[in-house]
Amino acid sequence: MEDILVSKDDENLINLFRLKNRVYNETFKSYIFIFNQIKNINFSSKIKYEDIDFTTIILDKNINNPSFQDNISMSFDTLDFLNVELNEKTQKLTEIIAICKDYSKLKKEDKEVVKDSYFFARYIQILCTTNYYKYYLDNYFHIYASIEDELQSSFWLSFKIYIRNILKYRTK
Numbered sequence: 050m051e052d053i054l055v056s057k058d059d060e061n062l063i064n065l066f067r068l069k070n071r072v073y074n075e076t077f078k079s080y081i082f083i084f085n086q087i088k089n090i091n092f093s094s095k096i097k098y099e100d101i102d103f104t105t106i107i108l109d110k111n112i113n114n115p116s117f118q119d120n121i122s123m124s125f126d127t128l129d130f131l132n133v134e135l136n137e138k139t140q141k142l143t144e145i146i147a148i149c150k151d152y153s154k155l156k157k158e159d160k161e162v163v164k165d166s167y168f169f170a171r172y173i174q175i176l177c178t179t180n181y182y183k184y185y186l187d188n189y190f191h192i193y194a195s196i197e198d199e200l201q202s203s204f205w206l207s208f209k210i211y212i213r214n215i216l217k218y219r220t221k
Contacts, residue, residue: 058112065125065182070103072132073177080139080170086146087163089153093199096171101178117183124182127189131173138166164200171196 081098112118145159152163175181175192 061121066103066106069177076132077173083142088151120185124185131169135169
C-alpha cells in the first residue's frame with residue numbers, strides 16, 4: 050500500500066486509519082469488556098464493539114484540499130488524545146469494578162469515572178465507525194452534544210432499576 054501513496058496528504062489519511070484501527074480494536078475493545086460488566090447503568094448506553102476492517106482505505110478526491118487535511122489532522126489529534134484518556138479511565142474502571150459492579154451502588158466519584166470513560170469511548174466509537182473525519186471541524190460539537198444527551202440519567206430507567214432492587218430484596 051505504501052508504494053501507491055502519491056503525497057503527504059495521502060499519508061495523513063493512511064495514518065489516521067492506522068490510528069483508528071489501533072484505538073478501536075485495542076483500547077475501545079478493552080473498555081467494552083470492562084464496561085459490559087457494570088450493571089444497573091441509568092443512562093442510555095449506545096455503545097458496543099463490532100469487528101471493523103480498517104485496512105481498506107478509499108482516497109478521497111479532495112485529499113489535497115487544505116480544509117480536508119485540517120479535518121484529518123484534527124481527527125487524528127482528537128483520536129490520539131481520546132485514546133490516552135480512555136486508557137487511563139479504563140484502568141480506574143477496572144479497579145472500581147473489582148470492588149463493585151453495580152452502578153447504582155457506586156460512590157458519586159466512581160459514577161463520574163464511569164460516565165467520563167463512557168464519554169471518551171463513545172467519542173472514539175463515533176470517530177472510528179463513521180466518516181466524520183471528512184467534516185470533523187464542522188461537527189465536533191454535534192458529537193459532544195449527542196454523547197452528553199446519552200449520559201443524562203433516564204428517570205424511567207432509574208425507576209425501573211430501583212423497583213427491581215426493591216423486589217429483589219423483598220424476595221430474599
